[in-house]
Amino acid sequence: MIHLKNIVKKYGSHRAVDGITATFYKGRIYGLLGPNGSGKSTTLKMIAGLIHPTSGQISVNNKEVTRKIASDIAYLADGEMLYKNFTIKQMIEFFTSRFSDFQTEKAKELLSFMKLQPNQKIKSLSKGQRGRLKLVLTLSRKVPIVLLDEPFSGLDPMVRESIVKGLVSFVDFGEQTVIIATHEVDEIEPILEEAFIINNGQILNHCDVEVLREEQGLSVLQWLKSQSYQ
Numbered sequence: 001m002i003h004l005k006n007i008v009k010k011y012g013s014h015r016a017v018d019g020i021t022a023t024f025y026k027g028r029i030y031g032l033l034g035p036n037g038s039g040k041s042t043t044l045k046m047i048a049g050l051i052h053p054t055s056g057q058i059s060v061n062n063k064e065v066t067r068k069i070a071s072d073i074a075y076l077a078d079g080e081m082l083y084k085n086f087t088i089k090q091m092i093e094f095f096t097s098r099f100s101d102f103q104t105e106k107a108k109e110l111l112s113f114m115k116l117q118p119n120q121k122i123k124s125l126s127k128g129q130r131g132r133l134k135l136v137l138t139l140s141r142k143v144p145i146v147l148l149d150e151p152f153s154g155l156d157p158m159v160r161e162s163i164v165k166g167l168v169s170f171v172d173f174g175e176q177t178v179i180i181a182t183h184e185v186d187e188i189e190p191i192l193e194e195a196f197i198i199n200n201g202q203i204l205n206h207c208d209v210e211v212l213r214e215e216q217g218l219s220v221l222q223w224l225k226s227q228s229y230q
């Protein structure tokens with residue numbers, strides 16, 4: 001379980017995250033949805049222990065978050081996380097040596113699912129292929145928490161849907177808590193169980209996707225559109 005209590009992150013006088021309180025339960029898939037600059041990446045980086053809140057508390061499985069939390073969390077960064085002079089195989093070897101939980105067999109399956117070849121050089125990959133490799137590396141770790149920051153942004157819209165749906169088979173359901181930060185709601189909607197809307201660094205609303213569908217007859221996208229952003 002991840003618990004955020006009244007989290008504020010300031011850059012100078014700007015409040016990138018402005019008093020977020022939220023709980024993410026074990027084994028569920030969450031969407032952290034919001035427009036550009038709303039505080040999604042900042043929130044994920046704080047959960048991953050990469051940056052510290054200005055105030056408030058974050059705990060992961062009742063442990064206070066420090067840099068050591070990296071051993072419990074697989075984090076797909078919005079920016080670069082690949083070494084351009086490596087081949088895919090070398091990148092996988094690097095992750096294998098860096099993370100004792102890295103599952104090489106799963107990485108092979110994921111590479112094949114993502115149509116990537118181990119001998120390809122990172123610098124020769126397209127943006128979409130690099131995006132696929134980042135997913136391979138992140139989802140091959142056996143960890144309780146997976147944080148994905150804009151994981152589908154470089155992917156061709158034609159294949160995005162099948163990749164999103166296929167990815168579900170690579171998540172350890174009921175065991176891994178997955179948080180996906182994105183402003184592209186449509187494609188990830190089928191795999192979400194809960195969603196938080198974030199805007200101006202604050203949580204605007206939260207829903208259980210199944211309850212939303214059954215009780216209000218709304219898709220996440222319809223629900224999102226009914227909320228007012230400022």
Ligand SMILES: Nc1ncnc2c1ncn2[C@@H]1O[C@H](COP(=O)(O)OP(=O)(O)OP(=O)(O)O)[C@@H](O)[C@H]1O
Nearest residue numbers: 011016034035036037038039040041042043078183
């Ligand atoms: N290192 C930084 N220094 C100063 N301001 C920052 C820094 N990182 C983020 N911000 C600001 O904090 C706010 C939230 O940024 P953040 O990257 O968390 O948004 P986001 O929701 O992930 O956006 P996007 O969808 O564009 O990735 C923005 O106003 C951004 O300009």
